[in-house]
Amino acid sequence: MPTLEEPIKEVKIVKNYIDGEWVESEGKLIDVVNPAKCQTIAQVPISTEDEIDAAVEAANAAFPDWRKTPPLARSRCLFRLKDLMEEHFEEISRIQTQEHGKTIDESRGETRRGIENVEVACGVPTLMQGYFSENIATGIDEWMIPTPLGVFGIIGPFNFPWMIPLWSAPYAVATGNCVIIKPSSEVPLSQNRLAELVEEAGFPPGVWNVVHGGRTVVSGILNHTDIVGITFVGSTPTGRDVIYKRCGETGKRVIAQCGAKNFMTIMPDCDIDRTVASMMTSFFGNAGQRCLAAANCVIVGEDDVFYNMFVDKIVAIASKIKIGYGLDESVQMGPLRDRAKKEKVVGYIEQGIRDGARLRVDGRSPKIIGGYPDTCFLGATILEDVAPDSPVGSEEIFGPVMSIMRVSDLDKAIEISNANPFGNGHSIFTTNGKNARHFQYNIESGNVGINIGIVAPMALFPFSGMKDSFFGTLHTQGQEAIRFFTESKVVIQRWF
Amino acid sequence: MIALHTASEGISFAKALEVESATFYENLAKRFPISGEAFLAFAKENRKNVREVERTYYGVITDAIEGGYCFDLEPNVYAINVEMSVEASFEEALATARGVEEKIIAFYSDAAVQSKPLMGDVPRAFLTLVKKREKRLSIMNLMLTKKEV
Numbered sequence: 262m263p264t265l266e267e268p269i270k271e272v273k274i275v276k277n278y279i280d281g282e283w284v285e286s287e288g289k290l291i292d293v294v295n296p297a298k299c300q301t302i303a304q305v306p307i308s309t310e311d312e313i314d315a316a317v318e319a320a321n322a323a324f325p326d327w328r329k330t331p332p333l334a335r336s337r338c339l340f341r342l343k344d345l346m347e348e349h350f351e352e353i354s355r356i357q358t359q360e361h362g363k364t365i366d367e368s369r370g371e372t373r374r375g376i377e378n379v380e381v382a383c384g385v386p387t388l389m390q391g392y393f394s395e396n397i398a399t400g401i402d403e404w405m406i407p408t409p410l411g412v413f414g415i416i417g418p419f420n421f422p423w424m425i426p427l428w429s430a431p432y433a434v435a436t437g438n439c440v441i442i443k444p445s446s447e448v449p450l451s452q453n454r455l456a457e458l459v460e461e462a463g464f465p466p467g468v469w470n471v472v473h474g475g476r477t478v479v480s481g482i483l484n485h486t487d488i489v490g491i492t493f494v495g496s497t498p499t500g501r502d503v504i505y506k507r508c509g510e511t512g513k514r515v516i517a518q519c520g521a522k523n524f525m526t527i528m529p530d531c532d533i534d535r536t537v538a539s540m541m542t543s544f545f546g547n548a549g550q551r552c553l554a555a556a557n558c559v560i561v562g563e564d565d566v567f568y569n570m571f572v573d574k575i576v577a578i579a580s581k582i583k584i585g586y587g588l589d590e591s592v593q594m595g596p597l598r599d600r601a602k603k604e605k606v607v608g609y610i611e612q613g614i615r616d617g618a619r620l621r622v623d624g625r626s627p628k629i630i631g632g633y634p635d636t637c638f639l640g641a642t643i644l645e646d647v648a649p650d651s652p653v654g655s656e657e658i659f660g661p662v663m664s665i666m667r668v669s670d671l672d673k674a675i676e677i678s679n680a681n682p683f684g685n686g687h688s689i690f691t692t693n694g695k696n697a698r699h700f701q702y703n704i705e706s707g708n709v710g711i712n713i714g715i716v717a718p719m720a721l722f723p724f725s726g727m728k729d730s731f732f733g734t735l736h737t738q739g740q741e742a743i744r745f746f747t748e749s750k751v752v753i754q755r756w757f
Numbered sequence: 758m759i760a761l762h763t764a765s766e767g768i769s770f771a772k773a774l775e776v777e778s779a780t781f782y783e784n785l786a787k788r789f790p791i792s793g794e795a796f797l798a799f800a801k802e803n804r805k806n807v808r809e810v811e812r813t814y815y816g817v818i819t820d821a822i823e824g825g826y827c828f829d830l831e832p833n834v835y836a837i838n839v840e841m842s843v844e845a846s847f848e849e850a851l852a853t854a855r856g857v858e859e860k861i862i863a864f865y866s867d868a869a870v871q872s873k874p875l876m877g878d879v880p881r882a883f884l885t886l887v888k889k890r891e892k893r894l895s896i897m898n899l900m901l902t903k904k905e906v
Contacts, residue, residue, distance in 0.1 A: 347815075350815055364763070364765075364825055365765050366763050366764050366765045366825050367825075369765070369814075369815065373815065373816070373817075538826045541826050542825075542826060546825075578826075583762070590763055590765040590766045590769055591759065591761075591762065591763060591766055592763070592825075593762065593763060593825040593826070594825075
């Protein structure tokens with residue numbers, strides 16, 4: 262099958278979007294590489310401190326007027342943005358595949374999930390309503406007004422270049438704040454396309470800014486006294502030890518969504534075919550590079566016949582996954598984002614083998630459709646008899662590796678899942694409601710799946726997370742995002 | 758041909774069937790002008806179906822769509838044959854059209870069954886198109902009875 266047409270055809274220098282203008286950075290440029298073809302598709306700047314200051318200044322200047330803009334008018338800007346996103350749906354999706362490597366179906370899924378957040382934020386006129394109590398004492402009334410706070414920084418990761426900033430930005434601007442988005446420097450292009458659509462949708466200059474770069478930009482945002490809050494998605498060490506800590510020191514609001522090690526519990530009464538189909542997506546979709554990807558498959562029970570049949574089935578299907586460039590529609594798994602990430606995953610596989618795990622599917626030398634260089638590609642890998650407290654069984658690998666464990670009963674499955682420091686997205690596959698409820702009640706996980714492979718909350722719900730997977734109080738998406746981006750002003754009134 | 762597995766492949770195949778059969782009906786309309794209106798209506802509906810299928814697919818997010826394990830369909834089984842000799846009669850043309858429709862009905866029906874557990878709205882859209890096409894077969898029967906030539 263021929264590959265779909267690439268929207269990015271020439272290498273361009275990525276610009277910052279500050280105060281409604283496209284500005285060339287004075288910072289050093291680094292290459293943005295399509296990981297499937299190992300081809301440079303753009304150059305992105307590491308912006309300077311002055312450029313961050315300029316963006317914050319613009320956002321601060323835009324804030325008073327934007328705050329005054331009625332919520333209904335702000336939501337109209339979002340409605341126009343949503344229409345433009347739909348109009349350019351396919352182009353946006355293909356950009357993600359080009360810059361990240363994921364398959365076109367995965368990119369389209371990501372595009373849709375991003376749009377859904379804009380759709381939810383369009384409801385801001387009702388979402389942002391306060392509340393009122395008459396006569397809290399005789400002749401005295403009291404009410405709460407949610408008010409915006411100012412300028413927020415949004416720091417995105419590499420694995421969902423389009424969607425993740427949209428977990429925050431639409432809610433921030435809908436509630437009257439201004440934003441500075443720092444996309445991952447590995448995948449900056451879909452965020453720039455988004456900013457072009459924001460511009461076309463008619464957002465006033467300074468409300469939505471994009472500043473590219475790496476750690477220097479992150480520290481600039483963290484340390485800037487005019488930034489009132491930050492949302493971050495990335496690794497646990499950075500989220501906990503840098504972002505959360507520094508936001509505490511500087512008095513900023515923070516949402517830090519971090520790493521994961523997700524356990525998928527398989528009960529012997531599960532619907533086998535549907536479970537296996539969900540598992541393939543959960544373990545190997547996005548080449549395992551998602552914080553909600555399943556990592557450990559915990560098979561419950563002492564029935565050897567079920568265990569062997571189930572494992573043989575997943576081994577057979579995983580062995581057939583087609584690997585290649587995501588713009589080839591037949592491809593089921595794309596490359597990892599870069600060579601270093603692949604090498605890290607390979608390191609874990611080798612560590613697992615050294616620690617005594619049995620290698621059932623070896624993805625280290627995959628067959629690649631289309632003859633692309635094997636630099637970043639890795640096939641699906643399945644390790645059996647993995648100890649839950651081993652590095653492979655306990656640490657975040659962020660690659661297409663399934664570690665199979667076997668336990669005697671459901672409580673043991675819950676126990677080993679809860680013993681892990683992360684708590685992002687655990688799930689159970691069963692046809693027994695009692696077991697499902699027992700799991701849901703006892704599992705320590707911010708997002709819980711019952712017969713769901715990827716426990717990704719829809720935009721109406723908070724993208725949750727517990728333990729080492731989340732640092733903060735409120736979460737991105739939905740009502741919680743509205744609360745995060747607003748301060749409660751309470752008025753108590755008496756007239757003499 | 759290699760089997761179709763991913764959602765993208767399945768949707769592209771559906772779109773290709775609709776477009777190819779639309780062109781076929783546009784040609785029939787030129788060839789049999791007395792029934793031209795009916796054939797052009799079929800072609801117009803096919804192009805509308807392309808938009809419907811695409812819109813439904815773009816609107817649905819599930820594990821299956823993102824992961825690419827939606828179908829296991831052999832495209833050869835559903836390939837349509839729009840070849841006709843230049844001397845083909847109206848009856849022969851309608852027989853070819855019926856063959857085209859039956860193949861497309863088979864594709865949508867099988868694709869709906871395979872994708873039902875995980876894809877929500879897409880199989881529902883496919884089954885709506887099956888119903889439309891079954892209705893179309895009845896119209897063709899009527900055209901044959903009335904011999905609109």
